[in-house]
Amino acid sequence: MGHKADSSFFAFKKPWSRRKDTILAYYLEPYLAKVRRLGRPVLLVDGFAGPGKYGDGETGSPSIMCEKARSAMEVAGPTVEVWGIERDAALHRSLESNLSEFHFFKALSGAFDDYVARIRGKAKTHTTFVYVDPFSASAIDLNRLTQLAAPIAETKASVELLLNFNTPIFVRCALAALKRHVPPPVAGEEDVGESYEPGDSGDSPVDLDGLDQITGGNWWRDAMSERLSFGEKIDQVVAGIERQLRQRFAEMCWVGIKAKQEHPIPKYHMFFGSRHPDALELMNDAMVKARGASDFEVDMFASQEIDPLIIGLAARWLPRRELMLGVVRRAFCRCFWKDIRGRIEVLLKQGQLVSESGKKRINDETRVKQADGLRAV
Template sequence: MSTGTNGSYWQGKALPSVFKHELLRRYIPPFGGMTSRQSQDKRVVYLDGYAGEGRYESGEPGSAEIALRVASYYRSRGLKLSCFFVEEQAKSFERLLEVLQTYRARGVDARAHRGEVDGVLDDVVLRARGVPLFLFLDPCGLCLPMERLVDVLARRRPGTRPATELLMNFSMMAVRRLGGHVSSPKGNEKSLERFDAVCGGRWWREYFSGAASEQDAAEAVAAEYARRLEQQTGMSVQSVPVAADSHVKPVYHLVFATHSPYGLWVFGDAVARARDEWWKTLELREDDALFSAASLKRPDPATVEKEAVPAMARNLETLLLRTRRPVKLVDHTLEVFGTYYGQVTEPAARKAVKLLHSQGKTPSTGVGEKRTRELIVRPAA
């Protein structure tokens, strides 16, 4: 269902790609580290369903090469990342093969398929039987139908072990474009029906019927899509908008789905770090065609954390008062971070515990565990 890329796409990495590629770079390694023990041969399967050329003409790695680099790193440490890449366009596929060959020569398990991801998905799922699976779906247009995703995530890969996770591009530009077809007498019904399949029904059309704001309608569709995916798969789903600031329309949402509280925790930390890197890049590209830098005002990470820590301490206090028993931070990720999920990195959670301790509201000091997520916080006597 991808609409393809124009001739200039692979000349250099555009701003929207900076965020998701940084996120991939930060999340894939810990995913493998956390889940590889679920496989007897310490193997993890990775599928990039819209791989493109693998590398930009500028030499920067695309999503495929990012995964290949991780696979090479894994191999040197006794772990195996089996990579599957799918690309439909002939020219892009040829260049992708060139990139893959370099890593195959180093012993990386990498395979490519020319065609649509739907045609190879069943085979990849079969090859991932008994081992963790990570799906990265980044189309330029519409993604797979909801029913197809639910079939893989909930029916063919049910439960928490072996791990199954999804990171998917939900195009807001496509949502806004198709939303304009709903009330137009010249609307393309076939295009609307394709999006019906993506959303798992016609429900999304209601948001654009007489909507006061196209942007509000599009954001409501994205939120409801994530909610329905969560409901139908039984997974925790987070939808992350990617935009320059609150005054710019998101280009897409990154939809992440996991069964694991550890995945939810690490993903939030990776989002915060990727967001910071994205802002740095954005400031250097004031002439980028998608975003106007004239109104840029990058949030200062230190200021955001300073605001977040007391808010997170209050969240923890509320959690302890409700449960009246010790809680491990990783088991309550969204409750602890609250609205700051994906905005601040995990050290903020340790600082929140220490703040709560200084206020006499917990005997837990916030020290004693190497990883913040493993901290156990106890209620005050």
């Protein structure tokens, strides 16, 4: 399916679109520098590209991809192709026109689902990054999405996925399909101004089969238990999507992004999947860096607040890098990678951690563990 956004949606860039694009931009620059070492051409795909630029002149996600690709190739980076997929005929024409300056860009007409097999085939020879940010939740088919990762197992290919999922919309559609009470958005708890009710859009998935297709199964129905609050239902759906994606991606993380910091209900969740822990490191730092333009579901750690987690994970000997990855997996988007490394150094100097070498300044391969007598947290 495609999104139902028409040209009016792209008249000017909304705050939430700016937040998502900030994360995308912050990630792609170090990503392209990193994958250059693989020695393979790169494919960047925007599955729901829109016109590429907004009516107010601001760049859209396919434009950001093209700009980052051009910059990477100018400094002897990898050969990069960028595909922008757009179903709406008028938006597709605008996409072709707006990005015509980029010779490596292809504006593809049709629905994202129509190109999954083609992307999957391309991923066997290209390092591939796919951005999926549909206007409507009904455009997502999780089983189809996870097929993109098949080349990882088949050819050890590098395939990464960044998925935006409007979880509150999905939960309201699910409750409507089950003929249960659909709670209206509450001011002060979530973004009422950008809210959605089932039936607002022509392709809203209010039938059970459509919801099963979105989530790759019927597991979501248990998450709609009347015993759970609206926020708890959202948490259950997020956990279920993570489980589905983790079957294909060795590294899987997500973060909820709010319209306002005081809202307990995030506006949407961004899920990221990759085969490689290096990508987790890069995306964590991209998300933390983007916090200045966004309100996230989790708060930043003060430097000393991360210490109990580090000490707890170091209950056995671990290489420093593996310990740092453990922190990111447990507390994604809470602090920069360099700050985790810095706290490990402080804990070594304080004697709360010990290194196998006996030194306080160590490298990523040096094993560390908590000092004797300390308890894991």
